[in-house]
Amino acid sequence: MSEKICVIGLGYVGLPLAVELAKHHDTVGFDINAERVRELQSGVDRTLEVENEELKRSQLKVSDQLEDLKDRTFFIVTVPTPIDENNNPDLTPLRKASEMLGKVVKEGAVVVYESTVYPGVTEEYCGPILSQVSGLELFSQIKLGYSPERINPGDKVHTITKVTKVVAAQDAETLDRVASVYESVVTAGVFRAASIKVAEAAKVIENTQRDLNIALMNELAMIFDRLGIRTVDVLEAAGTKWNFLKFSPGLVGGHCIGVDPYYLTQKAEQVGYHPQVILSGRRVNDNMGSYVAQKVVKLLIKEGRNVKGARVGVLGLTFKENVPDLRNSKVPDIVRELKEFGMDVIIHDPYADVQEAQHEYNLTPVELEQFHDLDAVVVAVCHTFYKDLGFENIISRLKPQGVVADIKSLFIKEPERSDLTYWSL
Ligand SMILES: NC(=O)c1ccc[n+]([C@@H]2O[C@H](COP(=O)([O-])OP(=O)(O)OC[C@H]3O[C@@H](n4cnc5c(N)ncnc54)[C@H](O)[C@@H]3O)[C@@H](O)[C@H]2O)c1
Incomplete structure (x- = not known):
């Protein structure tokens, strides 16, 4: 019909x-x-x-x-x-x-x-x-x-x-x-x-599965960081096995992956089952913004810099790459925590609507020109814009011995340099 x-x-x-x-x-x-x-x-x-x-x-x-x-x-x-x-x-x-x-x-x-x-x-x-x-x-x-x-x-x-x-x-x-x-x-x-x-149920578990797999990668990334080995290297090696699932660590935002599991867990509670695995994955993922911010602080201290008053530039505010969607972005968690340490934080995003960013998070993205004399830069969202901008351009905005925190390992293949500290999740 x-x-x-x-x-x-x-x-x-x-x-x-x-x-x-x-x-x-x-x-x-x-x-x-x-x-x-x-x-x-x-x-x-x-x-x-x-x-x-x-x-x-x-x-x-x-x-x-x-x-x-x-x-x-x-x-x-x-x-x-x-x-x-x-x-x-x-x-x-x-x-x-x-x-x-x-x-x-x-x-x-x-x-x-x-x-x-x-x-x-x-x-x-x-x-x-x-x-x-x-x-x-x-x-x-x-x-x-x-x-x-x-x-x-x-x-x-x-x-x-x-x-x-x-x-x-x-x-x-x-x-x-x-x-x-x-x-x-x-x-x-x-x-x-x-x-x-x-x-x-099928829909809600598609996103729950993804959330949990990313949580596992995030947990592994925190362990490997303490062990002094790079997560990307480990994942590349493990990924050569036919049944190793290819996920990578990162911030889980947006209004699907980080939200939908709570729909399932609430229903589970209603029928008398208290989910453990799903909620523990949620906790890991929700904590990643804070983890990244604390890592930046540690790296700055290691470089002998003053944390209070340090100038940090954050590249990317949307919940994921190449979209203007700001809902439930986890980047504001990083910004909030850095500010709590007394840092001076500026943000740039080529897609984010400034008014929406102000309304949602009380944050005002600025022009890239303002990114100069930085103590640290956080590449938070891997918009193609930043890839095209290039590593050299980004690090030219740092003071000598600055810190680069590259959450999604966008520039991990760049040659190692002695004039800065590079870290990725
Ligand atoms: N965005 C995604 O990636 C994605 C993927 C799969 C599933 N979903 C699911 O799809 C649903 C919609 O997501 P979205 O991203 O399109 O949301 P959205 O916020 O982009 O769009 C929802 C639209 O609905 C409108 N709206 C709200 N209440 C309304 C009402 N009572 N009558 C008419 N219009 C109304 C809003 O004005 C808005 O334009 C959600 O349940 C989401 O979980 C989203």
Whole structure:
């Protein structure tokens, strides 16, 4: 059947999906953020996930008007699923989106959730809200589906059409409808999961597994640092075995890898299991910003420098390379700790929006020209911009015998030098 689709929440996940769907279906993209809607209507995507030209060419109708949702037969919800200050899942955006949808959804419609959640949220939390507000019965009058998103912001290779999409629904007929919508855009095909809960669990463990593997690398990096051997060298050697998994140490930020495991652990606690492995990985990863800052301090002391008042330049503020996404970045942890030692810290990022950085973290990125006479430089995010800038350019901004802390080993292959201290995680 031909569906009239609506994607709710036009962020990193929703917009690329809506633009793809609009190539094949009558599609409305809806967002409550009026400023985002105006920008998209004028053909500008500040997340850089969709090229402005493509957005302008797209048949997608972008709206913040509920009226535009009333004739839709197929809804896809891609709103945020954050955690609160106590690391508990915050389902408010999902609740609000479901309440809003309840006001427009008609009998026979399918509502597919894509937001990352713990098993049970679609059927036990969102579904009942939809049903209550709409007055329609689940199963018989409104059908639920779930299809986790695997988008990797900034990655132009593993895009929505090229990665297998897991789909799930409440019954076989609905699953066919859900699969056929996604099959129309995902050339890599769909995988029909056994149930909605299975699909929810699959997504949350994809990110939990990644989080834990990185935590292990971070722990190893801290051990090897004490042993005086380089983690990259160890990983390169171990990586020659066929079943050694290739992960590397680093900061785990963003609103997926470092957040989603808490969705699973909270649900686990609810059913009487107290997760140990998952939470210990979280603790290791959450502590890395502080570890890096303390390492910089130790290296400066070793060079005989005054820590108080030392000038430190931090390159990169976003949560990962080549994206403007500042959410849950761990770089501010490094900055905070360095400042607590009385250092004078400046930050640069080619992608970060200055106002957002001020609003989110009370930090103001500066121009690169201000990076001079530094005691230490922290290469925190390996934006291609810094790779292109080059090691020589970066170290030219240091005082003699300065310290370079290169978190992701971007410049590890540079020849050793006696006029500076180079350290990587
Ligand atoms: N970004 C990723 O890498 C990624 C990858 C896989 C899965 N996910 C998951 O996808 C979901 C969305 O993530 P995102 O990165 O696209 O988030 P985002 O913050 O970039 O976008 C969410 C959008 O939803 C809008 N919104 C919020 N509440 C709304 C409502 N009630 N009605 C309509 N619009 C609303 C916001 O204004 C925003 O534009 C999350 O559950 C996330 O965990 C994200």
